[in-house]
Amino acid sequence: MHVAHLSLADFRSYARVEVSLDPGVTAFVGPNGQGKTNLVEAVGYLATLGSHRVSSDAPLVRMGAERAVVRAAVVEGERRQLVELELNPGRANRARINRSSQVKPRDVLGIVRTVLFAPEDLALVKGDPGERRRFLDELITARAPRMAGVRSDYDRVLKQRNTLLKSAAMARRHGGRGADLSTLDVWDQHLARAGAELLAQRLDLVATLQPLADKAYEQLAPGGGPVSLEYRGSAAGPAAGEGAQGPGTREELRDALLGALTESRKQEIERGVTLVGPHRDDLVLRLGRLPAKGYASHGESWSYALALRLASYDVLRGEGPEPVLVLDDVFAELDTRRRDRLAELVAPAEQVLVTAAVDADVPEPLSGARYAVSEGEVERAGP
Numbered sequence: 143m144h145v146a147h148l149s150l151a152d153f154r155s156y157a158r159v160e161v162s163l164d165p166g167v168t169a170f171v172g173p174n175g176q177g178k179t180n181l182v183e184a185v186g187y188l189a190t191l192g193s194h195r196v197s198s199d200a201p202l203v204r205m206g207a208e209r210a211v212v213r214a215a216v217v218e219g220e221r222r223q224l225v226e227l228e229l230n231p232g233r234a235n236r237a238r239i240n241r242s243s244q245v246k247p248r249d250v251l252g253i254v255r256t257v258l259f260a261p262e263d264l265a266l267v268k269g270d271p272g273e274r275r276r277f278l279d280e281l282i283t284a285r286a287p288r289m290a291g292v293r294s295d296y297d298r299v300l301k302q303r304n305t306l307l308k309s310a311a312m313a314r315r316h317g318g319r320g321a322d323l324s325t326l327d328v329w330d331q332h333l334a335r336a337g338a339e340l341l342a343q344r345l346d347l348v349a350t351l352q353p354l355a356d357k358a359y360e361q362l363a364p365g366g367g368p369v370s371l372e373y374r375g376s377a378a379g380p381a382a383g384e385g386a387q388g389p390g391t392r393e394e395l396r397d398a399l400l401g402a403l404t405e406s407r408k409q410e411i412e413r414g415v416t417l418v419g420p421h422r423d424d425l426v427l428r429l430g431r432l433p434a435k436g437y438a439s440h441g442e443s444w445s446y447a448l449a450l451r452l453a454s455y456d457v458l459r460g461e462g463p464e465p466v467l468v469l470d471d472v473f474a475e476l477d478t479r480r481r482d483r484l485a486e487l488v489a490p491a492e493q494v495l496v497t498a499a500v501d502a503d504v505p506e507p508l509s510g511a512r513y514a515v516s517e518g519e520v521e522r523a524g525p
């Protein structure tokens with residue numbers, strides 16, 4: 143698939159901007175802070191309903207404006223669809239497909255598919271487990287958009303369960319008899335059901351990613367691997383991910399989560415927080431025998447992050463419409479060898495959007511359409 147037209151209103155620094163795009167490579171080039179990333183961030187938002195830079199929508203709305211609108215014409219084979227998202231921080235966002243009446247924002251997921259490479263990706267390797275969970279969850283949602291609903295169910299149940307545990311912990315600390323925990327069993331059931339679904343998808347994804355990430359790393363840094371991915375579940379036992387060879391059944395995973403919740407209940411009531419479940423899990427990335435986090439060099443960490451994104455691209459491309467590749471400011475961060483390898487690997491994709499401060503940062507294999515971005519103006523600069 144490719145994005146044929148992007149239209150923004152009050153998004154980030156843009157009051158209004160219209161950009162027509164062709165398949166193949168398009169580079170947005172211009173000095174720092176001119177709005178290049180803002181453009182590709184909007185494309186990413188259509189694919190994930192989130193930004194790769196911020197966790198809330200408020201910074202995406204132009205300062206002083208009330209709402210932002212992101213619109214795109216998306217072409218998949220013979221089919222052309224128009225997707226529109228209206229961002230209303232503090233209120234519900236709205237969405238439309240083909241100028242229809244309103245749909246739920248989640249209904250647009252799957253129309254635009256992206257794999258986005260950005261300097262922030264280094265945190266996949268060096269950052270906290272939350273970064274890697276987000277990576278996995280965004281990818282499982284791109285593979286199966288209905289997972290957006292499962293994720294939000296899980297988050298909602300977790301929040302309610304935590305509120306209950308917190309009030310129990312507070313009551314204990316203040317010498318009371320403790321809060322009414324009779325509903326905890328019900329929350330456990332809900333949490334285990336949504337958690338098992340999430341876990342099953344994550345385990346399946348990790349098994350699918352593993353050989354692809356290893357191959358991608360070898361292409362980027364020959365001889366530097368192997369890389370291996372291990373899902374580390376907070377609920378002990380193979381069914382829940384610890385040392386798992388493959389995903390267990392939903393029932394096995396649900397039972398493992400329920401068992402772990404029962405085991406840690408006393409501690410959870412003391413601490414006032416849910417201690418087991420997919421929200422506490424991690425993806426351990428190894429390079430050779432060592433964990434990449436804490437051991438890999440800066441260059442190796444970069445190669446690892448790029449390999450994870452390339453593997454994501456392979457997964458999505460193998461299962462559905464080809465995603466748009468977005469490379470936001472990554473080439474300036476790489477040495478010549480890695481930069482050339484990456485460029486060769488992504489060049490054949492149906493659509494590649496690149497941002498760079500100067501022309502020289504766009505490698506040769508990615509020569510294509512150019513837009514100059516300066517002071518909020520986006521102008522075709524070639525060819």
Ligand SMILES: Nc1ncnc2c1ncn2[C@@H]1O[C@H](COP(=O)(O)OP(=O)(O)OP(=O)(O)O)[C@@H](O)[C@H]1O
Binds near residue numbers: 153154
């Ligand atoms: N909500 C907002 N309202 C108005 N301006 C904003 C908003 N969010 C970001 N900006 C402005 O957008 C600019 C940053 O744009 P962007 O991140 O796209 O830059 P860039 O061209 O990619 O730069 P670099 O090469 O440094 O990454 C900054 O000047 C910032 O002040």
